Amino acid sequence: MAKQESPLKEHQLARLILTAATIITLVSMLVYAISKGTRNEVKIAPDESGVTGDTISMQSLRDIGQWEFLTISDEELADTSESRLIGSDRKLTRIYYGTLRLGIDMSELSANDVVLNGDTLDVKLPRVKLLDNDFIDEALTKSFYEKGTWDQSTRKALYEKARRQMLKRCMTEANLSACEANATSEVRQLFHALGYNHINVHF
Secondary structure, eight states, X not given: OOXXXXXXXXHHHHHHHHHHXXXXXXXXXXXXXXXXXXOOOOEEESSSOOOBTTEEEHHXXXXXXXXXXXXXXXXXXXXXXXXXXSSOOEEEEEEEEEEEEEEEEGGGOOTTSEEEETTXXXXXXXXXXXXXXXXXXTTTOEEEEEESOOOHHHHHHHHHHHHHHHHHHHXXXXXXXXXXXXXXXXXXXXXXXXXXXXXXXXX
């Protein structure tokens, strides 16, 4: 003979519902606490607001400014000469030393250059370029050979010749590619530190 269960009393039913609700609430809080403790997610805000809590603004990225990824030291010899029908021939040979800094300027970032699509951060970096046009150290420049008298305009022209030689030698596709590779690696590390795991970097 089947045993018939007696119905729950009203106060017992209320207590059961309250207990179930409490358990559900505690479990939800635990899951939330675990997720907050293991994820340090930083959101990119496409506006000009400052850094608040776990949000970093585009302006904070722009404030990084010039970011150097490749430094090239170069030494160039430049000369000029002049033959005269009357008087002695002249010749001037000088050695120039320069340091070329290649990188990107983060101040050129626009609001659409850093976009979060799902769990993937898409970062479009400004093009790699020479960060400083005055890369020749004139204090180190010295005359290797000098015969005759030369005016300032000739010395200036020789300086510009050495500058063009440095640009031709250093601003190569290989060096620009190496700079892009370094930039990609460093930018990935930056955003990994901010909590992102999936990052696409391009120029």
